Amino acid sequence: MHRLYTRSPIAKIMWGIVTSLIGIITLLLVLVSENPRMEAQTLSWEGRSIENGATLFANNCATCHGPNGQGLLGRAPGLNSYYFFTDTGRLQDVGWVGSLEDYVRLSIAAGRPSKTDSQWPEVMPTWAGQYGGPMRGDQIEHLTNYVMNWRESALAQTPDEDPFQPFEDVFRPTEFQNTAFLLLSEEEQAAALEEYQARNIRSPQEIWESEACFACHNLEVNQVDYAGQNGPNFADLHERAGSRVADMTAEEYVYESIVSPRAFVVETYEEVGQMPENFAEKLSEDEIQALVAWLLDPDREVTEEE
Amino acid sequence: MGLQENIREKGVLGAAAAQADDVFTRLTAGIDAGEFRRMLQGEPPGRPNPRLKPHSEGFLLHIKPTYYHESVTRFTHTYRLGLLSTYLFIVETITGILLMIWYAPSPERAYVDMILLLTNIPFGQFLRDMHRLGAEAMVAIVTLHMVRCYLTGSYKPPRQFTWFTGVLLLVMTLFLSFSGYLLPWDQLAFWAVTIGTSMAEAVPPAVVGETVNLLARGAPDIGANGLLRFYLLHVLFLPLLLILFFFVHYYKVVHFGISLPADEEEVGEDTGNRVPADKRVYYLPDVLVDETSFLTVMTALLIVLTVFFFQAPLENIANPQSTPLHTVAPWYFYWLQGLLKIADKFIAGVLLPGVLLVLLMAIPYLDYNPSRRGKDRKVAIVAGIVAGVVMIIWSWMGTPEYAVEGAPAVEIVQDVMPEEGSGLAREMGYKHLPLGVWRTDEEYDVHDHEFNELLHEFNHAVDYYRRADPDFNAPVGILTITQDQPSLKKLKWEIMWFDAEGTPGDYEKTFWLHEDSLYWEQYGWKHLFTGYVADGWKSLSGAIVGE
DSSP: OOOTTSSOTHHHHHHHHHHHHHHHHHHHHHHHHHHHHHHHHHHHHHHHHHHHHHHHIIIIIHHHHOTTSOOBTTTBOOSSSHHHHSTTSHHHHHTOOSOHHHHHHHHHHHOBOOBTTTTBOSOBOOOBGGGTOSBOHHHHHHHHHHHHTTHHHHHTOOTTTSOSOOOOSSOOOGGGOSHHHHTSOHHHHHHHHHHHHHHSOOOHHHHHHHTTGGGTOOSSTTOOSSTTTTSOOOTTHHHHHHHHSTTOOHHHHHHHHHHSTTSSOOGGGTTTOOOOSOHHHHSOHHHHHHHHHHHHOTTOOOOOOO | OOHHHHHHHHHHHHHHHHHHHHHHHHHTTSOOHHHHHHHHTTOOOOSSOGGGHHHHHOHHHHTSOSEEEGGGGSHHHHTTHHHHHHHHHHHHHHHHHHHHTTOOOSTTTHHHHHHHHHHHSTTHHHHHHHHHHHHHHHHHHHHHHHHHHHHTTTTSTTOHHHHHHHHHHHHHHHHHHHHHHTTTOBHHHHHHHHHHHHHHTTSSSHHHHHHHHHHHHSSSSOSHHHHHHHHHIIIIIHHHHHHHHHHHHHHHHHHHOOOOOGGGSOTTOOOTTOOOGGGEEEIIIIIHHHHHHHHHHHHHHHHHHHHHHOOOOOOSBOOTTOOOSSOOOOGGGHHHHHHHHHSOHHIIIIIHHHHHHHHHHHHHHHOOOOOOSGGGOHHHHHHHHHHHHHHHHHHHHHSTTTTOOOOHHHHHHHHHSOSSSOHHHHHHOGGGOOSEEEETTSOOOOOOHHHHHHHHHHHHHHHHHHHHOTTOEEEEEEEEEEEEETTEEEEEEEEEEEOTTOOEEEEEEEEEEETTOOOGGGOSHHHHHHHHHHHHHHHHHHHHHTO
């Protein structure tokens, strides 16, 4: 005979009370540990995201940006780089006003156009699915987190360790394509460039080609293709230059037109007005003099490109 | 009687006491304070029994019988498994509704919501773990409830239909649990459900199978539509269906009474709902106290298990382009996965489960043996045990242990550092992985116990497959650990071997590990606690030594 229910229910109620207390105490333990737990989990998911980003980077980005993010000359700039992470580096050069993280995120998601004038002729592809790329939003986030995780090691680099990286529209002499140059003050940069120019005097024709004068001006009379339409033809410059402005010799007129192009604009070109105004800085005095003489030389010789 | 009159008659205190007693009586639907005290003291009820009033006046108790046969209230007769199943359903409903607050059923949000739940919601992990554990426990308890009813022959007349609805409830419980599987939108969820729904495709003729599959997934493959459909099944359709059938089931249970232990009634008799006056155990207070205390114990157990011993898994985000190495169904469908390995999709995935289900529902109509006593039911009990053993064998065949051995090199790396989850290498953690090149064919003198264990395991795995696979000769495993970024180590696993013809082969797999990373096996309070204890011990011993 089972007589389980003849006794007082007090024992069972006590069981209930004791186990309730155990449950409540356990929940209190959870309560006091919730903050550190959430903190640890938050850090953990950031870490997991970086791990995922590392895999994505190795599979998709390392071919151009290098396995350690040091970049590849002519293909993609270095990311594990002091210049990239410092406030006065890349962001300033591209004129980005947001955070570096946003810059990285946007560049990965939407890609970047090629810089034909610079050392970066390759296009950065778009990666985000919303812009036609192959990746989901969370993968873009992982990659961003991975790239941003270089900050600590990149900011610890000395200029010598910093991989090659300037990101400018102007082609700077190879000698100055390094962080050490970028970290100089403006005056120091100008002095260094001047010193460089003094060492490397280009021939007038080299200047004509490397500064792209030919894009707007022509040297031959009958040339009617697009080149030269934006600026006056120089085939008969030696005949016209002396009579353009009163009290100015042909040499003075041409010299003035190179260093301050807005001084005497030839009538039909007023609307165009595209001539850059920085040749005084880019060319040394000797180079300008030689260029003037070359332009005014009726028998100048142009060696054909190979 | 008005209040003023009352005060005049009994004084202020007396009137207040009478008023309080009145309120108490209303709340308990008919039990006054004096009767309540007598119940607690274990005194028998008066005549007529005033403790029956809540059953006739209150909604909640009108569902419950007023008294039970003493024999069926014994714990060892029913183990209260039916009650526990119902209770777990309530736990699932409450935790599920709370989880719905932070969840949106879309592929863009679902996985992120899981992470937000874990990182930003106090008790978020607790809720998730409890919901998951509760769901798995519910499947187990419902199954055990069925096993108990089978072994005591409780499905026999007049309870055939109770059994039938019970089987339906089991199926619904399985579907409910399985439909919730997809919602975290991780690899585990995505691939388990992809395999699960692909079985529906095998239903003949092809047009029916495809339609069923299309209806379940919302598209040829699981995506935004499939997730939404599983979500609606999980939170709305299946729970409502289950509630409906629960009431049918429970009505039958109350109507026929719980079957008595077989040896207490004549063979072929059913006396479950004919209870002699001296055998009656009234619901109030005895059974109520019993059930409440039992459920309180179970709640505490559930909380303790959730907090200290259980972490709901969360793998990487669902990726339809990459099938994980060992895709597994939830454990309660291992048997089905096992069947699928040995038979074709239609036979194993549709025909056999269908036949089994029909057989299960038809048991009471097929079993003509009038006796519920064990000694008269040798065939039925042996058949039940055989079926159970077969289920367990099929389940074992469903695990990756059986017949899914991949290439040795792949398995070795999966062994020490799996694609999903932590594995030994991640469990040891970042700080126990010294930079360098570590080869299985060389001995190292490393003073790091945990790293030695990893090297040992690596060695062991390479050696195991060398002996097991004739196409895997003179293997060498090389682990290269480098610092990829601050706080990020790169682990390159490389395996080189010769096959039977002497052609060299090699395999390479690279993983990264961040200093702060935790995998779900490391989530629990236990992990946090051990971390604290270790840190506390270090600072304490440091203070004693005087560092």
